[in-house]
Amino acid sequence: MSKISERFKEFLGSYIPTSSDTQDPKYPKIIDHMYANGIYSLEVNYDDIIDFDFQLATDLVNNPKRYLPEINLGLEEFCTEAHNYDGKRMEVFTVRFDNLVKCDRVDIKDIRAKHINKLIQLEGTIRFISEVKPEVREAIFECQRCREYITITQDGEILKEPIVCENPECARNGPFKLIEESSTFSDWQGVKIQEKLEKLRGGQLPRDIDCVMRGDLVEKAVAGSVVRIVGVIKIYQEKGKMGKKTTYSKIFEINNMKVLSKQPEELEADEEEEEEFLELASNPEICNMIRDSIAPAIFGALEVKEAVALMLFSGEQKILSDGTRLRGSSNILLVGNPGIAKSQVLKFVNNAAPRSIYTSGKGTSSAGLTAAVIKDELTGGFGLEAGALVIADEGIACIEENQKVLTLEGEVEIKNIKKGDLVINYNKDGTEGLHYVQKKIYKGKKEVIKVKTDNGKELIATPDHKVLTTKGWKELEKITGEELIFLKHREIWGKTKIVSKEGLGIRKVFDLSIDKEHNFIVNGLVVHNCIDEIDKMSKDDRSSVHEAMEQQSYHSSLELIINDKREKIGQYIDGLMEKNKDKIINGINCQILEMEEKPRIMSTDFNTISYSNITKVSRHSSPKEFIRITYSNGREITVTPEHPIYIYEKDGVATTEARRIQVGTLVPLVVKDDICKGEVTNVEKFPNETEKYVYDVTVEPYHTFIAEGVILHNTISIAKAGIIATLNARASILAAANPKRGRFDKHKPLVDQIELESTLLSRFDLIFIMTDDPNEVNDKKLANHIQKMWNNATDAINPPLDIDKLRKYIAYASKECKKVALSEEAQEKLNEYYVGLRKPSAEGEKPIPITARQLESLRRLVESRARMRLSTTANIADAERILDLYKFTMENVAKDTETGEIDIDMIMSGTPKSQRDRITVIMDIISSLDKKNNNEGAMLDEVYKDARAENISDSFTRKIIDELKQKGDVYEPRPDRLKLTLL
Template sequence: MESVLKEKVEGFLHRKDILKELRKRTAAGQKSLVINFDDILEFDKDLAKCLLDSPLDFFNTADAILEGITKISGMRLRVKSLPESIEIRNIRAEHVGKFIQVEGIMTRTSEVKPEAKEAVFKCRYCGEENRVFQAGEFFRQPLSCENPNCRRKGAFDLIIESTVFRDWQSICVQEPPEKLRGGRMPQKLDGIIRDDFVDKAVPGNHVVLTGVLRVFQERQKRERRTTFRKILFVSHVEVRQKGVEETELTEEDEKKIKELAKDPWVRNKIVQSVVPAIHGCEAIKEAVALQLFGCNPTVLPDGTRIRGDTHILLCGDPGTAKSQILKWVANVAPRGLYTSGMKSTGAGLTAAAVRDDLSGGWGLEAGALVIADGGLASIDEFEKMNKDEAAAILESMEQQTISVAKAGIVATLNTRTAILAATNPKHGRFDKNIPPAQQLALDPVLLSRFDLVLLLRDEPRVDNDRSMAQHVLQMHTAPKKVVKAPFDPEFLRKIIIYARKYIDPKIEDKKVSKVIEDFFVDWRKVVAEGAPLPITVRQLEALIRLAKSNARMRLSTRVTVEDANRAINLIKTSLREAGIDTEANVVDIDLIMTGISKSQREKRQRVFDIIRELEEQYEGAAPIEKVKIQAMAEGIKEGFVDWVIEEEKKRGYLYSPTPETVSRAVK
């Protein structure tokens, strides 16, 4: 059998095309020859079957022949592109010892370590050097000295300088989010990569791995268990960067979608298909639909990358279906994840340094935003994260990368992820008398990263309440009638995949550019009249993204004036809801950007001036009661004075020499 296998492998490796590829790789200094499985199958079906059923025999034979041909120690054959991939959750006992292919998200990588391939030991008695090939995972020493005049069973010293090492790395892959449905937990598979394929992928990469599945007995303290741990000894690593674009659509799917592109009402039908079980919320449904379609990032000549993903924050009273929207979107998005801020740590959302049980060292494990790279992350209870945890995603939202420096590991991971977050008001419900942006338990720096901030208010209105009650009743009595959408979630998902794969809208019409430009300029004109700043360049970039997303949702490559106007309406809705200064009744972007409006800033400065004036009268400490009386005489509310004093004490600009007085820290 061995001679037959060797003959067939030699015949395959001595083909002209194989030898040509081998010369090309050795000339480039590479120590791996990568072959498609189909090439082996076309050459000899029995040889291909031997690879699948007895991969260790196949590779040992092939590697020995390659070393003989090239005269290079460590030359290896690697096989890729098997006809079918096995889902990680479907790996069974029958696959042990077989050559298989799996797909998934790389969630953890260890540091690259040197692994002893051939260890050299020196006998302490006679000085003879003994070579021991390290075939398994555990270190082997000589049983006895090879010197016929010695033959002692010890002791031996390892000679590091003469030992042959190779690179070694442990990894972990997880089922991709797009293949999980019905609330299933993602399954994981550990793997080991050797030689020149280490560090080919980083956490968050979508990878296709081929390799030999082996098992190792599990232990519980000193006892051996009857169960075994699965480990994939990787032959080849293929990194797929495009994520959802790798999802295949059938010809019939593409034909249906192309026909759909001719429908002038396709955009409205898509919006109507978004969370159909929820009554109303048209602006939110439109915004979420645009987020699902997104637009391609823009890369400038100097390498600067402008993101194409839209970030949306939903702020609502209790019982306004925020969580339902988030879960629906995570389920429909081609690569969607749902998580809760209450249960997420900074590492859980971004990345963590974890102890690797295979290597014993530290490894990098991907968090939710890294795993959702190329897709969408729904984060519920966003306000429940502490400031440190929320700050961890600032870089992710704007630069779409995460820089990690933990446990001696320094790396940058991709998080090209659209974020849909939901939060509650600070005090449970919205207060009409306080600007909405000041009722959110979020740092203004984080709040400003969202393209759209949309509110869901639970306000009693007879007509709306009756319509809502009828809708909820029908969901229980006739669900098929009320939850009726033009497209079911599965087909909507296919439309999104097709659009993101094939359609890249451009702004080519000068009229479109003029509409966007005029909106930006006109809204900023009011500043010259003393009004607060209503919009910044961030909103302009968000507007461009939304206009392109509108065109993509229509399955068109050209952005029209209507697309731009729809995007403008959404931006206006967001600004008027979240950026309204309730006291001055004007839109003030500073409420979102800094957490305080222009009118409040002016009143705060006046409170400071009053404190300064009273300090001069009362020997350096202003009586708080006098400050309030003078401020109220100028139209500033007592509660606002209390708020300013407490906030500025926290910041260190004010202090109280006595409980009844206040003074400036810097005079």
């Protein structure tokens, strides 16, 4: 045995922490627990190594390739001597290090050549995680000449083979055959870690690094988990078409992984801060104080600041009994002239919300939209275009301060537990585990209940704290007397029942953050810790911000015209995959291939038909059934049930799922390079009996292609494939956009002035028009404000709450007031407003001023305002203030300039009722004149003349006729004649 392994054995057997109250060595007890539970890895605090032997600690970091195997050998020898571990075991003894010193903690973006082959520590978010694969550890080869077996230990990514046969009578150089059934394998998993986004500022892009983990680390975390990893940077030479390159790619081989809490520690309020926040909340002006603390450097814009404050205190998501999810977060859009301080508001929010991203210009989209995408302080999620990572963490349940937690040293009251203590936990396989406390969290004072079990055990905790039952994790208040609860009594795991529940009022409560299994033992009962495991989320949450990960693809038989050659999509994509195996991106149940050479295919923007390029192809695991759709041109396509199909609706082209298509549905078809209307003549559903894959292509820029004379939708994206771990986790969006022509025109509809579709526009709860109108009084105040800032920049801005206190207050409110109810008076106020606005529309020809979507928005905002006051009940004052704010925004964005009426369709569809009425008049004129001319078409001049008689301008008539032509509702049988398409 080497000096290194001997020295580490000595450390294991004799090290006593300087802070220890006993003279017992630290690690023998832990190793005893390893033996009792069949565990083969030991976590060691790096500080302990430094304390024991500074030189050993230094050499370990600088030369892990030599030291890690020797240290692992030392652990194996120690365990074998102490407990006579089975020498035929499959597992490998591994020492896993944690808590490296500051100089060895590196941000992912700062990894450089000097870190190669060094032991370092990183923190980040798991962006992608692969399936678990077997990796050969000891490969057994058979010499094909003499049948000698040769064992080669594998320690890298590339399989090592024997050079010469070890049989001295043979001693030839092969050939050798790998005998897989005799070889030893271990678990392997690939992950991509992205740096923590709260560290990014000023539009920086997050960096990531590819990592591998082995053994008991696999499946330790899920996509979206925030982790701390310790490991070694390895490099592999890149290859090009001309040979090996001088550049190398990096892979981080993980030695240890710890799942961290997703709430930044600096946002946790202590008891003194809690008292301060409660005193602030009792101030009747607290909502105005928070408003005035938003972007204090910006003069005025009080309504905008108030809306932003409401967004930061967004309401909670609602989940109905049928699984339907109602959005709890609020979205706000700022539209205005350049230089009006829109981006300054976004940048302030980016700093006020610790888990946020700010991007501008092309960082968001070609539309020139700038966005700060934020999440509730505690839940820590954010979403930015398709593919931005979203993280959800919703645990606030807690344990009363005097309850006893089972640790390696015995039972300890939870209030006395410290970070780094070892606690006993219950593993999914029914065994006992041992894990370090990552953090103890003071949760303030909460309502608690006491439950008793039939064997005399008691637990005092908040009603929503979860305990492990035979039916999974359940909140205490929801457990019936018939359900069995897991418990540990001395050395025996068993089950018990709750026999009584009793409310005990308000008590101080705490919670612990424990990695891996996320549970610990309190008074013998298995309780859940504060981290809500992402893998427990419902299936509906596992979707990207922009699209669901659904099977939306085509049957292999679909024929495409690619580079002017007819190809079946299945054979074409299978052939590409076979030729480019090393370039395939493996997603969740799918494979994607980026196209280096971009083949041509016919595409359309529904105005013109032209060639576009295929940029990606994919194949997906096939579904259980298909939908075959036949069109009026005699062609048919076969698709998966969820696939979007283009159809005509009254407002133009839209999409619907294939399974919802009906015979007679109008669809866009292509005839001789023209787009015209056709219809669906048959829809058939049939089982999948032969197809292994379904296929798709990505066509830029319109995401359409033409096959069988039908305009088809392409659906593949990286987010859909699940390559980027995105969760639709209730993100709030604050966005700002400039008008298309530079300055906003109050006399034109909003939808005509910005590059956002009405379908997206309608998702914003509040929309503000920010203009720079000359006003002598306001201009003088603004000028004085600017001069004051420049004269004394530090003292000129003194908000009621500085940004650090505001961030903590938001986090505290989100934690303490997660569930907000509306008082009966507040609900009645909203209902009266909603019904009162809609009543004139129901009785006559008035436009619709509000829909159920806006009522939901109002409800969300009212809850947010209550949360600003640290109240779990929204009162009538909250409802009245939100209604005032809503009226202010609707006057600016939804008023029909022609009628002066509020018309929600100004936002929802971009076409107000007054305009729809005129379109109907023009279509009636065309129809009437067509009949008058013996169905030979309406004369164009006569259409203009009759439209003028109805007070419709020539410019509007010309615009509507052009739009009707594009939609296929009107066509010209000959020049200067118009006819309606027969429906």
